[in-house]
Amino acid sequence: MADNQVDGVNTASASAASNVIRKKLQGYVGFANLPNQVHRKSVKKGFQFTTMVVGESGLGKSTLVNTLFSTQLYPNKVVAEPSHETPKTVDIQSITADIEENGVRLRLTVVDTPGFGDFVNNEESWKPILDNIESRFDAYLEQENRVNRTKLVDNRIHACIYFIAPTGHALKPLDVEFMRRLHTRVNLIPVIAKSDTMTEEEVHAFKERILDDINFHNIQIFQAPQYEYDDAETIAENREIMSKIPFAIVGSDKEVEIEGGRMVRGRKYPWGVIEVDNEDHCDFVKLRQMLIRTHMEELKEYTNNFLYENYRSEKLSAMGIQQDPTVFKEVNPVQKMEEERLAHETKLSKMEAEMKMVFQAKVQEKEAKLKQSEEELYARHKEMKEALERQRQELEEKKKRLESGRPLTPEKSKKKGFSFNK
């Protein structure tokens, strides 16, 4: 076949590495269209993403979500009547909305955590949030273990935007504790809230201190993976995004007028306007780019392949379920066939030996019976011979008496017949 020609340059190294040889196509086959098939299918199916927002009250969480997705996902807030009944724990609330852009549908779920950091004692504020994340993993695990797994509902949290108060100092113990407890369960994306309240230099210095704290406490925040097939432009784009973490953000879902009469999303101050979508003013664009345009699938994949997978194996091992390593043993089909043939032959020879033993036992039994009947026959034959001999002698005796004229004895005159043993 023409397309079986081997590409000499790559073959040696490729086959050495994985026994896969590269082939040169002689004509158009059509699998270059596979990405388009996936694209069509995905668009038809729609996308789904669940993000969590965590931060102290009033840091601009709802404003940011509305700004991110350019929609009033959070309804305008009604300022609640002051109440003496303050909640005792962090609440977990989720809002789901179907949004559409250029025919692509996205089911977006935002999980809010009102009450976080709002209590006098916030020591355990992270706990209800961790419990919620893990219960979502449990729900997914339960579905995976069902007999019918055709319709898996994925409510796992794919990203957690953690709002850091713009104090300009360093991370607070509450921030450290939260991130330390949660980083193995969720993709953490730290952001500096309301960064318009700080100068550019302050933001820069604050970012450095936050990153130092994160490194010091060995906290794992979301890092975009790099692939060898990424082009230089993508790699540079990813580096640029990652260099902005923690993103200094400004949220506003209102439009304000800037010089020249143009309307922009931003916050208006007596000294000017902070534009949300202007990269010179804040990192909002970079956050949106990472979360929605470039890394949404990456966040979902990391959640499924690492965070959930780790949780799942921890949970199953805690329940005493062990992985059977032989399941993953590589099998050589020729060797396997040879092993099976040997096992079959051993079984056959064992059966043959057993049958021989049974046959021998039966033959011996038959021989013993025949011998016994032979002996019996011989004994009867001997008995009959002796009886006949006795009769012959009696008759001889009678004959002699008659010939000599002697009378037969009375008892002997009685008629007597042959008697045979039966």
Ligand SMILES: Nc1nc2c(ncn2[C@@H]2O[C@H](COP(=O)(O)OP(=O)(O)OP(=O)(O)O)[C@@H](O)[C@H]2O)c(=O)[nH]1
């Ligand atoms: N300066 C400034 N103010 C903001 C920003 N984002 C939101 N705000 C304002 O901060 C206030 C609180 O914003 P929300 O979005 O309601 O904050 P939240 O974190 O959702 O608050 P809770 O629902 O109480 O947890 C509102 O008055 C917003 O207009 C920002 O980036 N900069």
